[in-house]
Amino acid sequence: MKKLNSNILSIGKIYDAFPNPELDSNIIELINTINKESDKEEYIYTLVKTLFEHKILEVVLYNIEHSKYSDNKEILFLKEKINNYISYKVEKVYDEHLKILKDTAKSKKIMLIKGMAIKRYYPHWYKRNQGDIDILMKNLNEANVLYENLKCDYYFEKIKLHFLKKDEYTSTIDFLPYDEKNPFIDVHITPYYMWGAVSFFKDIWVDAVIDEDFYYPSIENLILMLCAHISNQWMYRMRDINDLYCLTKDNNINWASIIARADKLGLKSILEVLMVQLKKYYNIDYCFIESKFSIERKLFSILNFGKESYLGSVILESNFLFKNYKKLFDKKTAIIQMIKNTFYMIVTKNRAFNTGNHLKKKKINEVYVLKKLDRNVFENSKKIIDNNLAICNENTNNEYFLTDFGKLYQVFYKD
Incomplete structure (x- = not known):
């Protein structure tokens, strides 16, 4: 056929x-x-x-x-x-869990991001395909407050820490449901990074809008998040084209600002691919889009529509990383990090993963995977990173991270 x-x-x-x-x-x-x-x-x-x-x-x-x-x-x-x-979670299930989140949001800031924010712009008669509930929170301590309110229905296995440079870090925690009918809740800690790239949403709270206790990203940030998510997935789908249509159709968009920011982040080609697809499916013509596709745009547009392709993504991936890293590191370090993280993206489907089982040396731009410590360990030394995180017994076999979630130890990525 x-x-x-x-x-x-x-x-x-x-x-x-x-x-x-x-x-x-x-x-x-x-x-x-x-x-x-x-x-x-x-x-x-x-x-x-x-x-x-x-x-x-x-x-x-x-x-x-x-x-x-x-x-x-x-x-x-x-x-x-x-x-x-069809396998979407019934709307009622999402509503029940959003109520629990809203209870926490009355005292701790919670921002709904990605699909949970984009669906607000869909016509009310449509159900947008939903997967996880993605949220942004200020720090690990506040994320633990949410976990205490959810732990009858949810548990967590791992926490990921991403140290970008010095002691600046971000984190993600996946709250997993005991009942498979319930949605996963993915908690991202400010500053919001795409793994292996710079924090380009540090100011996301400044431009956020508030509606019924929840924060939501501005439309401009949502469009950039959409492009960043596509970069992270190495594919784009018809849903992404629909998302961009719904985000832009009734809103006054400052395209000059978005394109300038996208270019700075290495996401311009992805944004342009989506905008060309808007012309195809919705007959919306953005005259400021270059009529000639660059080679990376052509490859991505053809090879990565609805499926993952390394060939179609590797140029965009390298550009995305290099444009971000060169703002932080010298040129040589930026190139090394770009090559390393592109390799990790191909092998592990994630950027910047350290695969050891303890720190040895805390390096720039590494992701450390942590699990709950299930044995008694005495604290012989303690290095405080901030009010949310400390490293105890650093560089020893009894090393652990101390958080409000308890004592955590580093594991291999696949453990």
Whole structure:
């Protein structure tokens, strides 16, 4: 069977009104395509799998239910397969956990980021595909306050510490649900880094908006976060194109500022790829986008749409890292860190991982993976990093990190 035409993804774009002639035209084109296939069931299975990979099953389901051809035999079969395949958490589950987060947000600042923030800009009739609940908090101590409120339903296995330089660090903690029906909660600590790159959201709290106790990033920061997430994933999807459309369609966007910041962060090519796709799927023409694609844009645009490709990403990855590192390090160090972290990204799917089992020497731009210490260890020395973190018995076999989460020791990345 032939590879699916990318135009088929138009059934998963955002439509602003129903009934919609453009949607109906796309649906009838899909029906005609299905009817030309010798194995219709296999084609529909491949289609659903593709829609799933692009994270737009929920949008497609709403669209086909509200098209003029919703009762068509092929469309009914497609709807059945989507309902069998779909795996989003019910909205009620998210609402229940957001209430717990909101209780903590009354005393500790919590910012909803990524998908939980972007979905606010979707038309109310659509469900945006949701995965984890990603939040930003000020420090480890405040994250532990949240954990105390969640620990009946959640636990954690690891904490990641990323030391960028000297004693400046950030952290992520994944709260894992005991009940698999509940969403993961990923806690990022300010300053918000993409692993292995500079903190470019240090001022994120300054520009944030507040709504019902939660903080949300500004639209400009959300667009840059979207591009940074794509850089981290080494792929982009139809959902990302829908996200950018919803973020920009009814808002006054300072594109000059966003493009300048994206260029400074090594994210300009990714932003331009998304904007060119907006023209294709939404007929929105950004005349200030260069008409000629650079080689890295061409590779990424073609090879990384809906799937991961090292070939399509490696140039953008290197550019992203180098542009950030050269602001912090001398040129030689920046090049070494760029090469090292690109290698780690290919091998471990994460940048900047130290793979040892204790510090030996705290290096710049390293990520340390920590687990709870399950044995008694006496404190012989203590180095205070800040009010949230100390290193005890540094550079010994009894070394551990002291936090409000308890005593933590370093493990190999894959442990």
